[in-house]
Every structure is written in structure tokens, then in C-alpha cells.
Amino acid sequence: MNIPKLKIGDLIANMPIIQGGMGVGISRSNLAAAVAKEGGIGIISGAQIGFEEPDFETNTFEANKRALRKEIKKAKEMSGDKIIGVNIMVALKNYAEYVKVAVEEKIDLIIAGAGLPIELPKLVENSNVKIAPIVSSRKAAKLIVEVWEKRFNRRPDAIVVEGPEAGGHLGFKKEELDQIEKHDLKDIVKDIIEYLKELKLQIPVIAAGGIFTGKDIAEYLKIGAAGVQMATRFVTTHECDASDEYKQAYINSKKEDIQIIKSPVGMPGRAIRNDFIKRVETEKDKITKCYGCLRECNPAEIPYCITKALVNAVKGNVDNALLFVGSNAYRCDKIISVKELMDTLKLELQEA
Numbered sequence: 001m002n003i004p005k006l007k008i009g010d011l012i013a014n015m016p017i018i019q020g021g022m023g024v025g026i027s028r029s030n031l032a033a034a035v036a037k038e039g040g041i042g043i044i045s046g047a048q049i050g051f052e053e054p055d056f057e058t059n060t061f062e063a064n065k066r067a068l069r070k071e072i073k074k075a076k077e078m079s080g081d082k083i084i085g086v087n088i089m090v091a092l093k094n095y096a097e098y099v100k101v102a103v104e105e106k107i108d109l110i111i112a113g114a115g116l117p118i119e120l121p122k123l124v125e126n127s128n129v130k131i132a133p134i135v136s137s138r139k140a141a142k143l144i145v146e147v148w149e150k151r152f153n154r155r156p157d158a159i160v161v162e163g164p165e166a167g168g169h170l171g172f173k174k175e176e177l178d179q180i181e182k183h184d185l186k187d188i189v190k191d192i193i194e195y196l197k198e199l200k201l202q203i204p205v206i207a208a209g210g211i212f213t214g215k216d217i218a219e220y221l222k223i224g225a226a227g228v229q230m231a232t233r234f235v236t237t238h239e240c241d242a243s244d245e246y247k248q249a250y251i252n253s254k255k256e257d258i259q260i261i262k263s264p265v266g267m268p269g270r271a272i273r274n275d276f277i278k279r280v281e282t283e284k285d286k287i288t289k290c291y292g293c294l295r296e297c298n299p300a301e302i303p304y305c306i307t308k309a310l311v312n313a314v315k316g317n318v319d320n321a322l323l324f325v326g327s328n329a330y331r332c333d334k335i336i337s338v339k340e341l342m343d344t345l346k347l348e349l350q351e352a
Contacts (some may be wrong), residue, residue, distance in 0.1 A: 003349055006041070006227035008158045008204055009130050011083050011108055014039035015342060016221065018160075018206060020231025021087025021111060022168070022324070023047025024310035026242045027234070029071040032085075033078035034239035034338035042079065043111065044071050046088040046098050051311045061094055065101050072105040083108050085130075090115030091265070099123040111160055114267075116144060121152035130157035132206070136170075138191045145201070158204045159196075160229055161189050165210025165327035167232055167270050170260075185209055186223060193224045212328040214348020232326035233345075239338045243316030247335055249274070249323050255330045261322075264302035272323040276312075280304045 006016040019035040021027055023045035032042030049071060050056050050063030068086070075084045086102045088095060091114040102110055103124055112120055113134030120131050133156055135141045141159055148154045163185025164170060189207045196203050204226030211217060211228045220228055234240060236247050253272050261277055263269045271277060280303045287305045306322065313321035 003346065004221065004226075006204070006206075008041075008109065008132070010128075011041075011130060013041050013083055013227075015346065016217065016227030017041070017342070017345065018085070018111075018208075018227060018229040019043050019234050020166075020208065020229045021045035021047075021085075022231050022235070023049070023087075023089075024307065025049065025051055025314035026240065026246070027087075027231075028241040029074035029078060031234060031237070031240045031338070032071075033075045033082075034237070035234065035342070036075070036079040036082035036084055038339055038342040040342065041083045041085055041109065042075060043085045043087050043109075044068075044075060046086050046102070047092065048307050048310065051307075051314070061097075064094075065097065068098060068101050069105055072102065072107055076106075085109030085111055087111045087113070089113060090117050096123055103127045103129050109157075113160070113162065116140065118144070118147055118151075121148050121154035132156055132158040132160050134160040134162050134208070135192070136162050136164075137188060138195050141192045142195060145196075145199070145203075155201065156203055158206055158226070159192065160206045160208050161185070161192055161225075162229075163188060163207070163209035165270075166208060167326035167329070168324040170268050170270065186219070189220065189225055190223055210327045212326075212331060214345040214350075215352040217345065217349050218352035232329050232332065233341060234338065235325075235329075236332040236335050237338045237341055238335060242314050244335075245316035245318050246313055246321075246323070249318050250325060250329045250332045251334065253325065253330045258325055258327060258329060264304055264306050270325060270327065272325055272329070274321070274323060275319045276309065276321055 004016055006013040017040040019042050021043040024047050027045050032044045036042035046068055050067035053063035053067050056063040086107050088098050090112055109130045111132045117133050133144050193205050206227050206229050207220040207225045208229035211230050217228050236250050257272050259273045260268050261271045284303050309322035313323055
């Protein structure tokens with residue numbers, strides 16, 4: 001098949017692949033730029049991105065803003081000004097301020113999940129930034145399309161549809177994830193495409209969660225998706241911004257190690273069952289500092305600090321870390337370059 005380009009407004013990617021945003025610090029400028037250079041859309045995660053700034057412990061918010069600016073600038077320079085986006089979670093305490101920073105730095109695309117980004121069009125007014133909500137149901141897509149149209153006379157430039165096999169926090173209830181076969185990503189994608197057709201809206205739909213091969217990509221393109229979002233595959237690349245220990249944890253994992261966990265903020269997530277997860281199931285971790293990252297978080301009640309656990313992950317302290325993964329992480333078997341991965345996906349896609 002001829003590989004279709006991914007068009008989001010006036011943004012045109014030669015490969016219909018968005019590299020998923022992964023925090024804390026897993027996808028920064030190095031990974032995003034490498035993906036963009038190979039024709040995909042590279043995404044920087046804005047979650048606690050300032051963890052390496054010298055004042056992160058004392059002035060977290062300013063450290064995050066400063067680091068976000070730096071990483072966007074670096075990614076643009078390294079990629080030769082190819083398509084770079086950011087993933088900014090709605091659940092972040094200073095979500096609107098981070099969006100403002102991204103807009104000021106002339107980011108190409110903002111992807112917003114972990115909550116409904118109802119006010120996002122207002123935050124990007126008078127800019128050329130493209131905006132894409134992450135949804136997990138037709139109901140959520142319908143709500144966003146209707147509210148954005150009514151309040152802001154704006155439609156999503158793309159819709160990312162995330163299924164139950166994604167990594168990190170998931171937009172499903174625990175009982176829904178226990179019956180994963182009833183919430184097949186293909187069915188949700190078809191449902192949302194059908195909804196948009198009914199309204200005669202030409203909004204590109206991006207499938208996300210559990211997509212691993214070029215054959216998988218082809219299957220979603222055949223049912224009408226404009227492209228896919230992939231995250232897990234990009235972790236085990238040389239250019240991924242995480243530590244080697246983090247990447248090796250993916251390679252060493254087995255299928256049975258990957259499980260649904262309850263995040264400190266009450267949301268279900270998919271992670272590797274390591275020593276850390278086993279420990280916090282029975283004893284509360286000592287929390288010495290609150291980083292004020294998420295709105296719905298009470299340090300007095302949570303079993304561990306998610307910022308600390310994710311910073312440990314990116315830095316390589318994997319035995320004391322929360323290791324978020326997609327359902328297919330156990331299939332990663334070696335560290336390769338982004339170019340090699342993209343070439344492989346391209347070949348598989350053509351063959352499919």
C-alpha cells in the first residue's frame with residue numbers, strides 16, 4: 001500500500017505516526033526530534049519536565065516552565081523545525097500556564113488528556129497551534145466537539161482515541177479493564193469515525209494504545225483512522241530520553257509482569273509489577289515533599305508520591321520506581337535507533 005501522510009490542518013507528516021508523550025522525562029527533545037526527523041510527529045511530555053532543573057525541589061512550577069521552553073526549542077533545532085508537539089495533562093495543577101508556555105514557543109500541536117480539555121481552545125486563541133483531545137469513548141468525543149463548537153466556535157484539529165491497552169493512566173474504570181475484550185480499540189475508533197461522519201466533520205482520528213507493528217498500523221488505517229499514536233515502541237530506542245536501566249526494564253519484562261495498578265490519584269494505570277509496586281501494596285511510602293503536580297492529590301492519603309516514583313524511573317532507580325508501560329512492552333527485545341524502528345514500521349506497513 002502507499003503509505004498515507006498524516007494531515008492535521010496544515011501540518012503534514014510523511015509517516016502516519018505520532019510518538020506518544022511519556023512522562024516524567026521519558027519523551028523530551030531527543031526522542032521527539034528523532035521521530036520528527038524520520039517523518040513522524042514527535043511529542044514532548046510536559047509532566048514534571050523540570051526534574052533536572054537545579055531549583056526543581058524548591059520552585060517546581062518555575063523549573064517546569066523553564067524546562068518546557070528549553071525542550072521545545074531544542075527539539076525544533078534538532079529536528080530541523082519538523083513537526084513537534086507536547087502532551088499536557090489536564091489533571092496538572094498549572095495546566096493552563098504550561099499550555100501558554102507551549103503556545104509562546106510556537107509548538108505545532110498540543111495533545112491533552114487525563115481529563116477533558118474543555119478550555120483548551122481559549123488557551124490557544126490567536127495562535128496557529130493545533131489542538132487534539134485524548135478520548136476513550138464516543139461520549140467524550142461528542143461532549144468535546146459540542147462544547148468547543150458552542151463556546152469557542154472551534155473544532156478539534158484531530159482526536160486521539162486511546163484504548164485500554166495503552167500505558168500509564170487510562171481513561172477506563174478498573175472493572176472495564178477487567179473486561180478488556182468488551183472495549184476493543186477498533187470498535188471505539190469506528191464508533192467515533194461514524195459519529196464524525198454523521199456530522200459531516202472531517203477531523204482526523206488517531207488510534208492509540210497497544211499498537212506495536214506496521215501491520216497493526218495498517219489495520220487502523222483500513223478502518224478509517226488517519227494515523228496512530230505509539231509510545232511503548234519508542235522507549236527501547238537509543239534516542240529515548242530515559243535511562244538505560246528504564247529501557248532494560250521493558251526488555252526484561254514478561255507478559256505476566258505487566259498489570260493494572262491503582263495510581264495514587266485513584267486512576268487505574270498499566271505498569272510493570274516490580275519490587276516498588278509490591279511494596280506499596282502493603283506499606284505506605286514515606287512522603288517528605290509534595291511537588292504540587294496534580295489537582296486531585298492529597299499527600300496525607302496517598303500510598304506514595306507519583307512524581308518521586310516517576311523521576312526515579314527516568315533516572316534509572318527502577319527498583320524504587322513506577323514503570324508505566326503499554327500492554328505489549330514485553331515484546332520489546334532490543335534497543336535500536338529511531339530510524340531503524342521507523343524503517344521497520346514502514347516496511348511492515350507496506351507489506352500489510
